[in-house]
Amino acid sequence: MPLKLRLARAGAKKRPFYRIVVADARSPRDGRFIEIVGTYNPILPKDDDNRVKLKEERIQHWLGVGAQPTDRVLRFLDAAGLAKREPRHNPQKAVPGEKARERAEAAAAAAAGGGEEKAATPAAPAKAPVVDDATPDTPAEATAEVAAAEPAEASDKEAEPAEAEAPAGEPAEAEAASAEAEAAAAESTEVEAPAAQPTETSDQADAPEAEAAEADDAAEEAPAEKAEAAS
Numbered sequence: 177m178p179l180k181l182r183l184a185r186a187g188a189k190k191r192p193f194y195r196i197v198v199a200d201a202r203s204p205r206d207g208r209f210i211e212i213v214g215t216y217n218p219i220l221p222k223d224d225d226n227r228v229k230l231k232e233e234r235i236q237h238w239l240g241v242g243a244q245p246t247d248r249v250l251r252f253l254d255a256a257g258l259a260k261r262e263p264r265h266n267p268q269k270a271v272p273g274e275k276a277r278e279r280a281e282a283a284a285a286a287a288a289g290g291g292e293e294k295a296a297t298p299a300a301p302a303k304a305p306v307v308d309d310a311t312p313d314t315p316a317e318a319t320a321e322v323a324a325a326e327p328a329e330a331s332d333k334e335a336e337p338a339e340a341e342a343p344a345g346e347p348a349e350a351e352a353a354s355a356e357a358e359a360a361a362a363e364s365t366e367v368e369a370p371a372a373q374p375t376e377t378s379d380q381a382d383a384p385e386a387e388a389a390e391a392d393d394a395a396e397e398a399p400a401e402k403a404e405a406a407s
Contacts, residue, residue, distance in 0.1 A: 177200050179210070180198070180199055181245035182205070182248075183195070183249065184197045193216075194217075195212050196212070196252070197213065198213055214252070216229075230253075230258070239259065
């Protein structure tokens with residue numbers, strides 16, 4: 177039957193502990209075994225002597241019989257000088273996959289495009305500092321402006337009390353103005369009133385009509401008199 181030198185797990189959850197056993201290759205990992213030839217405790221630090229314990233005489237015996245160690249057990253035997261492990265060479269292991277290469281190419285293209293855009297965009301000209309004309313150039317000019325502004329403020333303050341006293345005389349002026357307005361209104365009414373005209377009596381109104389009737393009668397009688405005289 178084929179024999180294997182392999183690890184059989186023991187210990188508690190999240191606290192692994194392994195035994196190095198000689199077992200049939202067809203048996204399960206933690207199943208039936210033939211002999212325990214060592215132990216492996218991965219919890220201990222690498223420089224601890226109790227991390228890996230080997231029964232060298234029994235291991236050499238089983239190796240002589242034809243037992244084949246697994247890769248992990250062979251590493252322990254190589255470190256102890258009991259067997260030689262050939263280094264593995266897989267140059268394709270470090271080669272990125274197809275999707276990884278596509279992502280790398282896309283990132284390189286994006287970086288190249290960004291660099292070209294920055295090179296094509298001209299640099300913005302530097303803005304000249306803004307000089308405030310209202311700011312005085314020298315302290316002497318500033319003091320002169322302050323001194324000129326102080327008398328103006330004083331005159332404004334003096335004018336304010338005079339304006340405040342003005343409302344006291346306003347009632348008398350208002351009364352005089354109202355009296356003048358009433359006198360002017362009275363004069364305008366006298367000028368606009370029409371002069372009284374004498375009314376005509378009924379007799380005077382009928383006089384022209386009577387005169388006109390008499391004149392007509394006289395005109396009618398004149399031809400009759402001329403006719404009689406001619407006859």
